[in-house]
Amino acid sequence: MALSRLAFVGLGSMGMPMARHLVAAGFAVSGYDIRPESRAVIAAAGGGKAETVSEAASGAEAMLLMVVNAAQAEDVLFAQGGLDALASEATVVLMATCPPQAVSALAAKVAATGRRFIDAPVSGGVVGAQAAKLTIMAAAPVDVLADLRPVLDRLGDRVFHVGTEPGQGATVKAVNQLLCGVHIAATAEAVSLAERVGVDLAVVLEILSGSSASSWMLRDRGPRMLEADPPVTSTVDIFVKDLGIVLEAGRGAKAALPLASLAHQLFLSTSGRGEGARDDSQVVGAYRALNGHTISGSSGPTR
Structure with a gap:
């Protein structure tokens, strides 16, 4: 099935560059976001102007959802009329990070209307979205995914078919986020120990980054831990x-996840101090x- 008309809902820091890549690729994209300024930006970039979800979805052959969570996806599709406005054989592509059980439930409601569903969360963050180099973990029947590959290939340089059932993509993303969160927390623990004993943190990170202890998160996040106010x-x-979603997935599978739970508490305590943003x-x-102790500049701790 050739696709030409797309609806894209969720024009945030990742969704906006993703939608703009699709416009640049020649797709007719109608974008919607709750923020009027975001709707204006996508329209100025060549996308269709839509003041409501249903207007963006009207007659579209696929709707891509880059919203915050499953509750927002359900609201867009049902409470705001997005699903009913789509073409009768359209495909809903959920690209947000959501709990597997919630994705499965949402997919069943979409399928009940005769429309198709792809569970396709992404990894790569804002940088990956801007460069069209996201990793996309897609779960859908083979033929459904094949129809949407021209769209997904414009957004990511690695598109994996991880299964045929909704929720499988979300599960793979949960595994990914488990490791990401734990690796960041482990890096923070190592940096904190080095700070405590007063060694040169820049030298420590250089050593670790080239050793068997290295990880992508250590190399990327470690230097920013030495900055007082990193970008x-x-x-x-x-x-x-995301780690809350990991723990929910673990409960659903009756899998013990003690490291993920501890990492979640560390991020939660940081947010609780007003540093969530x-x-x-x-x-x-x-x-x-x-x-x-606290950091002073980038050279080490003040105790």
Whole structure:
């Protein structure tokens, strides 16, 4: 099935560049976001102007949802009339990070109307969205995914077919976020110990980054832990949400996840101190609070 008309809902820091990539690729994209300024930006970029969800969805052959959570997705599709406004054989592509059980329930409601559903969460953050280099973890029947590949290939450089059932993509994303969150927390713990004993943190990170102890998160987040106010690429509150989803997935599978639970508490305590909007590397502040010291510049601790 050739696709030409798309609806894109959720024009935030990731959704906006994603929608703009699709416009640049020649798709007719009607974008919607609760913020009028975001609707104006996508219209100025060549997208269709829509003042409501149903207007953006009207007659579209696919709707991509880059919203905050499953509750927002359900609201867009049902309370705001997005699903009914789509073409009768349209496909809903849920790209937000959501609990697997919630995705399965949402997919069943979509399927009951005769429309199709792809569970396709993404990894790569704002940088990946801007560069069209997201990793997309898609769960859908083979033929359904094949129809949407021209769209997904414009958004990511790695599109994986992880299963045929809704919820499988969300589960793979939960596994990914478990490791990301735990790796950030572990990096923060290592940095905190190095701070406590007063060694040169820049040298420590250089050593660790080239050793068997290294991880992508250590190399990326570690240097930002040495900054007093680093730029935000992903917030503390994103991991409060995502690790909460990980723990929900664990409960659903009756799987014990003690490391994920501890990491969640560290991010939660950082958010609870009013730092939820800061870069997620600042979970290191939870350790600094426990150990009674703070960072001064980028050279080490003040005790």
